[in-house]
Amino acid sequence: MPFNSIRFFLFFLSVYLLYLLLDHKRQNRFLLLASYGFYAAWDWRFLSLLLVRTVVNFFTGLKIYESEEPKTKKFYLLLGVISNLTILGFFKYFNFFVRNVQTLASFIGFDTKFPLLNILLPIGVSFYTFQSMTYTIDIYRDQMKPTKNFFDFALFTSFFPLILSGPIERARNLLPQIMAPRHVTWDKFHEGFFLIAWGLFQKIFIADNLAVIQHQIFSHNTPYNGVLVLLAGYAFTFQLYCDFCGYSDIARGICKFIGFDIILNFNLPFFSTNIQEFWNKWHISLSSWVRDYIYTPLFLSLRNIPANLRLYFTMLMTMTLLGLWHGAKWTFVIYGIYQGILLVIYALCKNKVLSKIHFKNPFASATWFFARVVFMFHLTVLGLIVFNSSSISQATEMVKALFFNFHLLAGAGLNSMLLKGLFYVTPLIMVHFIMFLKKDLLFILKSNCLVQALFFYLIFYFIVIFGEQSGKQFIYFKF
Amino acid sequence: VENNLSISNSKSNLKWVFIILLVMIALTEMLIYKFRFEIIDHPWIKMHLAQQALLKKEWKYMILADSGSLVGIDPRAISKDLGNLSFPSCQTIGPYLLLKRYLKTSSAPKMIFFNLSPEGWGESFFFKEEFIRYSMNFGDFLIVWNDLTYPERICFLTAHFMPSSRNRVWINSWLATRITLFFNGIFSPKAATLARSQKTISGQIVLTDQGFILSPESERSMDEGDIKNLKQYGLDHKFTFSARNLKYFDLFVKLAHEKGIEIVFYEGPIPEVIYSIRESTGYNNSYRSLISEMKRKYDFVIFDGSDNPVFSNEKYTRNFHLNKTGAEAFTALFRDKIFFKYARESKH
Numbered sequence: 001m002p003f004n005s006i007r008f009f010l011f012f013l014s015v016y017l018l019y020l021l022l023d024h025k026r027q028n029r030f031l032l033l034a035s036y037g038f039y040a041a042w043d044w045r046f047l048s049l050l051l052v053r054t055v056v057n058f059f060t061g062l063k064i065y066e067s068e069e070p071k072t073k074k075f076y077l078l079l080g081v082i083s084n085l086t087i088l089g090f091f092k093y094f095n096f097f098v099r100n101v102q103t104l105a106s107f108i109g110f111d112t113k114f115p116l117l118n119i120l121l122p123i124g125v126s127f128y129t130f131q132s133m134t135y136t137i138d139i140y141r142d143q144m145k146p147t148k149n150f151f152d153f154a155l156f157t158s159f160f161p162l163i164l165s166g167p168i169e170r171a172r173n174l175l176p177q178i179m180a181p182r183h184v185t186w187d188k189f190h191e192g193f194f195l196i197a198w199g200l201f202q203k204i205f206i207a208d209n210l211a212v213i214q215h216q217i218f219s220h221n222t223p224y225n226g227v228l229v230l231l232a233g234y235a236f237t238f239q240l241y242c243d244f245c246g247y248s249d250i251a252r253g254i255c256k257f258i259g260f261d262i263i264l265n266f267n268l269p270f271f272s273t274n275i276q277e278f279w280n281k282w283h284i285s286l287s288s289w290v291r292d293y294i295y296t297p298l299f300l301s302l303r304n305i306p307a308n309l310r311l312y313f314t315m316l317m318t319m320t321l322l323g324l325w326h327g328a329k330w331t332f333v334i335y336g337i338y339q340g341i342l343l344v345i346y347a348l349c350k351n352k353v354l355s356k357i358h359f360k361n362p363f364a365s366a367t368w369f370f371a372r373v374v375f376m377f378h379l380t381v382l383g384l385i386v387f388n389s390s391s392i393s394q395a396t397e398m399v400k401a402l403f404f405n406f407h408l409l410a411g412a413g414l415n416s417m418l419l420k421g422l423f424y425v426t427p428l429i430m431v432h433f434i435m436f437l438k439k440d441l442l443f444i445l446k447s448n449c450l451v452q453a454l455f456f457y458l459i460f461y462f463i464v465i466f467g468e469q470s471g472k473q474f475i476y477f478k479f
Numbered sequence: 480v481e482n483n484l485s486i487s488n489s490k491s492n493l494k495w496v497f498i499i500l501l502v503m504i505a506l507t508e509m510l511i512y513k514f515r516f517e518i519i520d521h522p523w524i525k526m527h528l529a530q531q532a533l534l535k536k537e538w539k540y541m542i543l544a545d546s547g548s549l550v551g552i553d554p555r556a557i558s559k560d561l562g563n564l565s566f567p568s569c570q571t572i573g574p575y576l577l578l579k580r581y582l583k584t585s586s587a588p589k590m591i592f593f594n595l596s597p598e599g600w601g602e603s604f605f606f607k608e609e610f611i612r613y614s615m616n617f618g619d620f621l622i623v624w625n626d627l628t629y630p631e632r633i634c635f636l637t638a639h640f641m642p643s644s645r646n647r648v649w650i651n652s653w654l655a656t657r658i659t660l661f662f663n664g665i666f667s668p669k670a671a672t673l674a675r676s677q678k679t680i681s682g683q684i685v686l687t688d689q690g691f692i693l694s695p696e697s698e699r700s701m702d703e704g705d706i707k708n709l710k711q712y713g714l715d716h717k718f719t720f721s722a723r724n725l726k727y728f729d730l731f732v733k734l735a736h737e738k739g740i741e742i743v744f745y746e747g748p749i750p751e752v753i754y755s756i757r758e759s760t761g762y763n764n765s766y767r768s769l770i771s772e773m774k775r776k777y778d779f780v781i782f783d784g785s786d787n788p789v790f791s792n793e794k795y796t797r798n799f800h801l802n803k804t805g806a807e808a809f810t811a812l813f814r815d816k817i818f819f820k821y822a823r824e825s826k827h
Contacts, residue, residue, distance in 0.1 A: 449492060
């Protein structure tokens with residue numbers, strides 16, 4: 001039941017209308033029921049997994065809080081974390097691990113055959129695992145108190161707008177909203193309406209149309225042409241952004257409708273001037289999770305290593321794990337390492353070079369700013385070419401073509417693809433540019449009624465007339 | 480970049496946004512209203528429109544059958560008083576509802592020629608996707624809803640939001656087309672793509688003024704691949720019939736009988752490749768048993784044999800539908816062996 005389906009529309013409409021009629025306690029029970037129903041619509045067999053995880057996290061959370069002894073606290077924390085990661089690891093990485101052990105064994109001369117399991121990946125497992133883990137870890141860190149209401153906690157772990165692809169919300173932000181009465185205000189309704197409309201526009205008009213372009217090139221066999229690879233890289237970068245940001249916006253819009261405020265997941269990442277800023281603006285719920293629950297503890301635990309080395313090592317390790325989080329594929333790992341290396345390079349250049357560059361002339365300053373934005377954008381594109389490649393060899397061939405086979409190719413349909421791509425991306429760039437200049441993601445809602453109506457009018461007709469309607473799944477569902 | 484909304488008067492603001500938005504959309508739709516039929520070029524919609532027109536005419540003789548006869552009998556070569564009101568995948572509910580609809584506005588025909596292919600007696604996915612989606616109206620739905628399955632009811636109720644649903648024709652405007660395509664695009668993207676791809680064959684599917692349709696592929700004959708597929712189909716399928724089909728056949732013949740309409744139950748054509756397989760698998764015998772039973776039950780219905788006329792494979796396109804040559808042959812057969820025979824013998 002994806003967000004862009006009639007089943008979901010009917011589901012949400014009925015849930016929403018009934019929800020408005022209920023008091024707070026019944027609202028929570030009803031949302032829990034709806035969430036389980038929503039998840040079961042994908043695959044009812046994984047409900048048991050969700051339930052086990054809920055029970056384990058609920059009780060470990062309580063035990064951590066009730067325990068006096070630090071050792072006991074730590075024991076329950078480890079129990080919670082390990083059980084979460086075991087489930088994630090088994091379903092997502094078991095076969096990957098076995099295959100690589102087998103390759104390694106045969107490389108060093110052992111002829112072994114380990115059995116591979118026919119495992120189905122539970123949808124959203126990476127997202128709700130990380131979300132659930134924030135609960136036990138935050139209790140351990142004394143950043144929140146556990147809830148004694150099992151049903152409220154179960155709603156936190158299964159909340160339907162977030163369960164499939166996030167945003168990965170923190171327990172300390174979402175649980176209080178579940179436990180306290182919520183108010184559905186006109187402001188929230190207005191914002192929710194905008195987020196859903198804008199999210200659908202990003203998904204159906206931009207992402208799915210760009211998918212057609214990038215797929216034409218990524219699905220080609222070698223030899224690749226550098227110009228086409230670059231075009232595919234642009235198309236995939238905007239596709240991935242609009243697909244995932246579109247999903248996150250719709251999820252946040254749904255939450256607004258029912259009175260919740262959920263973490264912002266993307267904050268104009270293409271206006272980043274460096275990699276650090278980029279990760280503060282791209283998939284914020286994941287990057288901040290990784291920062292708080294992997295990077296910081298890892299950095300603090302390596303006290304014996306010299307400060308700079310510790311920083312670089314932690315960055316590399318964290319980003320590699322972030323790459324691996326996306327799935328059991330070496331291209332994801334390489335993508336993570338690449339991001340780690342960029343962060344290390346930036347950390348090295350930041351104080352020694354970049355901080356010393358200043359321009360008094362506003363034009364020169366703006367040019368410097370945009371040069372950095374464009375450079376950063378191309379670094380992102382390069383990473384995402386690897387990310388979207390089906391194998392390391394494809395990634396290598398594509399990157400090689402980008403640097404050593406970069407020339408215009410006659411008859412490759414380049415003009416047509418370029419024009420189409422520009423047509424799909426221009427509305428996004430325009431809206432983002434105004435958001436950036438006005439420093440406000442919701443500037444449209446603060447415009448006068450005529451401008452707002454015109455905005456929704458254009459969205460409506462762009463989707464109707466130009467929307468790609470082959471029902472493409474959201475990309476992040478497979479992660 | 481900030482992400483805070485602080486609009487003190489969101490309620491009135493939003494109200495005006497919606498009002499202006501609706502006015503803008505309405506104005507756009509009015510401006511392009513006159514092009515609505517160029518836009519509504521989906522073949523099923525055109526077929527539905529044409530059938531609506533056929534139902535408003537007075538017919539002395541009428542064919543109520545499924546797609547085999549829709550593409551197989553050209554009434555223009557038989558009689559100007561004969562209308563072919565067949566509809567694909569209609570099962571028995573279709574003829575019953577179409578007859579009811581027809582009788583509301585027109586006087587009863589003298590004779591109805593009825594046929595349903597053997598497949599049509601069983602449950603069919605296509606009944607929902609074709610007849611319910613493109614022909615059934617709300618009045619029809621109220622009559623039969625109790626006998627429809629849950630997916631069939633949902634299909635009818637959501638057909639308004641489907642591409643090229645009957646409601647585009649019903650509301651009869653470009654606005655409806657746009658709205659349905661919008662909802663469709665968002666909520667049923669696969670169906671939208673299908674609808675758009677089918678536009679390429681639109682224009683070929685046009686009913687004649689007596690209700691005959693040449694298959695869009697009427698110039699081609701089955702190739703080896705088609706024959707192989709059909710053979711496999713023949714081996715894989717057993718003859719079935721549903722209680723619902725028997726119930727609505729009963730209602731259909733009783734309604735016709737009440738109105739003094741004679742019914743001739745004729746047999747549709749079948750490709751030779753599948754006929755021989757069905758002889759060996761017992762399919763044909765099961766079908767004949769059903770027909771024999773109906774013969775006994777409805778003595779006021781004329782059953783013209785219980786064996787389908789077998790036509791050579793090259794007279795078909797890729798499935799059970801006759802091509803141009805096949806349609807000419809079956810039209811001649813129907814004219815000489817069925818229509819002239821029973822129309823002349825009619826009690827009227």
